[in-house]
Amino acid sequence: MKKIICKREYDTETATLVKKCVYGFLGDPAGYEESLYQTPAGLYFLYVNGGEASPYPTEDILRLAKAKVNEWVENH
Numbered sequence: 315m316k317k318i319i320c321k322r323e324y325d326t327e328t329a330t331l332v333k334k335c336v337y338g339f340l341g342d343p344a345g346y347e348e349s350l351y352q353t354p355a356g357l358y359f360l361y362v363n364g365g366e367a368s369p370y371p372t373e374d375i376l377r378l379a380k381a382k383v384n385e386w387v388e389n390h
């Protein structure tokens with residue numbers, strides 16, 4: 315998935331996957347996944363996707379500040 319946020323491109327195809335967390339099971343309407351990526355420029359983002367009853371009912375890319383990366387990794 316590719317998304318432009320604040321004139322910067324975030325692309326799961328060109329970024330490096332750092333960590334992926336899956337909650338629930340395949341077909342679970344409340345299940346979802348969060349994948350942390352780092353761009354070649356050193357920026358971080360979350361690729362999120364889930365079932366209709368999850369926090370992420372549609373796939374999306376969310377920016378993540380460098381200051382929040384360690385916190386996210388430790389809590390997931």
